[in-house]
Amino acid sequence: MKLITAVVRKEKLNDVLSALFQADIYGVTVTPVRGHGGEREPVQTYRGMTVKMELAEKVRLDIGVTEPFVEPAVEAIQRGARTGSVGDGKIFVIPVDRVIRIRTGETDAAAVTPATATPAAAATGPGPVHR
Amino acid sequence: MPPRPDPHPAGRHPAGRHPPSRHPPSLHRPGLHPPDPHPRARAGRARPLATLASAGIALSLATPAAAQTAGPQAPAAPAGDIAWMMVSTALVLVMVVGLAFFYGGLVRRKNALNTMMMSFVSLGVVGLTFAGVGYSLAFSGTSALIGDLAHAGLRGLAPGGAGGSGGLPSLLFFCFQATFAMITAALISGAVVERMRFGAYMLFIALWSVIVYAPIAKWVWGGGFLQHLGALDFAGGTVVHINAGVAAAVLALVLGRRHDYGRQAMLPHQVPMTLLGAGLLWFGWFGFNAGSALSANAISVVAFANTLLAPAATLVVWALLDLMRDGRVTAVGLATGIVVGLVAITPAAGFVSPASALAIGTVAALPSYALILWRARSGLDDALDVFAAHGIGGMSGALLTGLFASTAWGAPVNGSLAQLGVQALAVACAAGTSAVGTFAIARLVGAVTPLRADAVTEAQGLDVALHGEEAYTDGEGALLVPVSRLGPRAPAVTGPAGSEA
Numbered sequence: 238m239k240l241i242t243a244v245v246r247k248e249k250l251n252d253v254l255s256a257l258f259q260a261d262i263y264g265v266t267v268t269p270v271r272g273h274g275g276e277r278e279p280v281q282t283y284r285g286m287t288v289k290m291e292l293a294e295k296v297r298l299d300i301g302v303t304e305p306f307v308e309p310a311v312e313a314i315q316r317g318a319r320t321g322s323v324g325d326g327k328i329f330v331i332p333v334d335r336v337i338r339i340r341t342g343e344t345d346a347a348a349v350t351p352a353t354a355t356p357a358a359a360a361t362g363p364g365p366v367h368r
Numbered sequence: 369m370p371p372r373p374d375p376h377p378a379g380r381h382p383a384g385r386h387p388p389s390r391h392p393p394s395l396h397r398p399g400l401h402p403p404d405p406h407p408r409a410r411a412g413r414a415r416p417l418a419t420l421a422s423a424g425i426a427l428s429l430a431t432p433a434a435a436q437t438a439g440p441q442a443p444a445a446p447a448g449d450i451a452w453m454m455v456s457t458a459l460v461l462v463m464v465v466g467l468a469f470f471y472g473g474l475v476r477r478k479n480a481l482n483t484m485m486m487s488f489v490s491l492g493v494v495g496l497t498f499a500g501v502g503y504s505l506a507f508s509g510t511s512a513l514i515g516d517l518a519h520a521g522l523r524g525l526a527p528g529g530a531g532g533s534g535g536l537p538s539l540l541f542f543c544f545q546a547t548f549a550m551i552t553a554a555l556i557s558g559a560v561v562e563r564m565r566f567g568a569y570m571l572f573i574a575l576w577s578v579i580v581y582a583p584i585a586k587w588v589w590g591g592g593f594l595q596h597l598g599a600l601d602f603a604g605g606t607v608v609h610i611n612a613g614v615a616a617a618v619l620a621l622v623l624g625r626r627h628d629y630g631r632q633a634m635l636p637h638q639v640p641m642t643l644l645g646a647g648l649l650w651f652g653w654f655g656f657n658a659g660s661a662l663s664a665n666a667i668s669v670v671a672f673a674n675t676l677l678a679p680a681a682t683l684v685v686w687a688l689l690d691l692m693r694d695g696r697v698t699a700v701g702l703a704t705g706i707v708v709g710l711v712a713i714t715p716a717a718g719f720v721s722p723a724s725a726l727a728i729g730t731v732a733a734l735p736s737y738a739l740i741l742w743r744a745r746s747g748l749d750d751a752l753d754v755f756a757a758h759g760i761g762g763m764s765g766a767l768l769t770g771l772f773a774s775t776a777w778g779a780p781v782n783g784s785l786a787q788l789g790v791q792a793l794a795v796a797c798a799a800g801t802s803a804v805g806t807f808a809i810a811r812l813v814g815a816v817t818p819l820r821a822d823a824v825t826e827a828q829g830l831d832v833a834l835h836g837e838e839a840y841t842d843g844e845g846a847l848l849v850p851v852s853r854l855g856p857r858a859p860a861v862t863g864p865a866g867s868e869a
C-alpha cells in the first residue's frame with residue numbers, strides 16, 4: 238500500500254479528479270493548501286501598497302491505494318494536472334504501514350478504495366465512466 | 369383610482385385629480401405635436417401645456433456675464449418635481465451597484481472583482497460617452513432616426529429653465545438619462561463574464577452606448593419614428609432591456625463559450641450577494657420607473673405602485689415554478705424572479721392599473737423561466753441569463769403593455785390588438801438593430817484588440833490575471849515590495865509561461 242500525496246494547481250483540480258475517476262480511483266481527500274515552489278511570484282496592488290504573493294494557493298490530494306493502482310494514480314494525476322509551466326506541482330508516493338476502514342474495521346488492502354486487486358485497463362486511454 | 373387630495377393644489381396641476389384629466393390623451397401622442405427642435409415628450413411623459421409654453425430657453429452656464437448678474441434662471445418645474453427627479457437619478461445609479469452585486473455573487477470567486485468592475489466601469493465610460501455625444505444623438509434634432517450634435521459635450525444644457533423633457537431643467541434631464549445609458553451597458557456584461565478582456569469590454573460599451581443605445585433611445589423617447597408610431601415604453605422596456613438582452617446574447621455568441629462551460633459545474637460563489645443585489649435593484653427601480661414620469665404626480669404614483677406589485681407577483685410565481693420542478697424554492701431563483709418582474713413592468717409602469725401589473729408580473733415569469741431552463745442545456749453561454757431575464761422579460765412586458773394599457777391609469781391609449789402590433793413592431797426594430805449593431809461593434813473591437821482572455825487567464829481567474837487583485841485574500845504570504853525593487857515595470861502576474869498566480 239502506498240499513500241499518494243499530490244500538490245496541484247487549484248484550477249486543474251477538476252481535471253485531476255476526472256482523470257482519477259477514469260482510472261477507477263475514487264477514494265480521495267482534497268485539502269486547500271498554500272506553498273512555494275519555484276514559480277515567479279505574482280504582484281498585486283492595493284491602492285499604494287504593492288505586494289508580492291510569495292505563497293501560491295494550491296490543492297493537495299491524499300489517496301491511499303494498493304500497489305497495482307500506484308502507477309495508474311500517478312499517471313492520472315500527471316495527465317490532469319500538467320500544463321507544462323512552472324508551478325504544476327508535485328506527486329509524492331509514500332509507504333503506508335496500516336490502513337483501517339473505520340466503519341467495518343477492515344484493514345490494509347481491503348480498506349482502500351477501490352478494493353479490486355487489479356486496475357481496469359485504465360492506465361491507458363479513457364477508462365470506465367464514473368459510476 | 370379613488371379621488372385624493374391634489375398634491376399640488378396651487379401648483380401647475382390645476383383641476384384634475386385623475387391622470388387622464390391632467391394629461392389629455394392628445395398630449396400623449398407625440399405624432400400630433402409639430403416637430404419640436406428639442407423634443408420634450410417621451411411617450412406618456414407629457415406635461416401640461418402651460419408648462420411647455422412657459423419653457424424659455426434655459427440660461428446657459430456658459431454665459432458668464434449673465435450668470436454674474438442674474439445667476440442661473442430659476443427652474444420652471446416645481447421644487448417637488450426637481451427634488452424627486454434628482455432622487456430618482458441617484459436611485460437609478462444605485463441600480464448599477466445592485467447589478468454589480470447581483471452579477472458578482474453569481475460568478476466563481478476567482479472572477480468576482482472582474483464581474484463587479486464590469487458594472488462599475490460603465491458608470492465612468494458610458495458617463496463620458498453619453499455626456500460627449502450620446503445624449504445629443506438621443507435627444508436633439510428633428511430627425512426621426514438620429515439626433516444631431518447640438519448638445520454634444522453638454523453644450524446648451526442648463527440647470528434652470530425647462531429645456532429638458534417634461535419641463536425639467538435640461539441638465540437634470542441629462543443626468544437622469546445618463547444613468548439609464550450606464551445601467552443598459554452594464555446589463556450586457558452578465559452574458560460575457562469570466563472570459564472577456566476588460567479593455568475590450570470598455571471599448572465595446574463605449575462604442576455601443578453611442579452607436580446602438582443612443583439611436584434606439586431617440587426612436588422611442590427622443591421624437592423618433594417609434595414614438596410617432598405610438599409605441600408605448602414607459603420607462604425603457606425596449607430601449608434598455610430588450611436592447612441590452614439581445615446585445616448580451618449576440619456578444620456571448622461572438623465571444624464563444626467559456627472553456628469550462630458544459631464540462632464543469634460553475635456555481636455562484638456568494639448567493640447572499642446576489643440577493644442583496646436583487647434588493648438594491650428593486651430599490652433603485654423605483655427611481656427608474658416612477659422617475660420616468662419626469663414628475664412627482666399621479667402617474668409617478670401609479671408607476672411606483674406597479675413597481676412594487678409586479679415583481680411581487682413574479683417572485684411568487686417563480687417560487688411556485690421552482691417548487692413544481694424540484695420541490696424546493698431557490699434563493700437564486702427568487703433573485704432572478706424579482707429582476708424579471710421588474711423588467712416586465714418597466715414598459716407598462718405608468719400605463720396600467722395595479723391589477724394589470726400583478727397580471728403582467730405573473731405572466732412574464734413563464735417565458736423567462738422556460739428559457740433559463742433551456743439555455744442551461746444549450747450551447748449559448750449567456751453566463752448569467754441576461755437574454756432570458758432582460759431580453760425575453762422585456763419583450764413580455766412590451767407586448768403585454770399593448771394589451772393592458774389603460775387611459776384611466778395614465779396611458780395615452782387603451783390596450784388593443786392594434787397596439788399589440790405596434791408594440792411588436794417596436795420590439796422587432798429594437799431587437800434587430802441591437803443584434804446587428806452589437807455584432808458589428810464586437811467584430812470591430814475584436815479586430816483592434818482580442819476580445820477574450822487567453823486560456824491560462826481564464827483558468828486562473830480574471831481577478832488576479834487582469835486586475836492584480838483578489839476579492840477574498842487574507843494576505844498570508846504577501847510580502848511588501850519596496851518601490852525601488854519593482855523597476856520600471858512590475859513583473860506581470862501571468863507571463864507567457866503562465867506561472868502560477
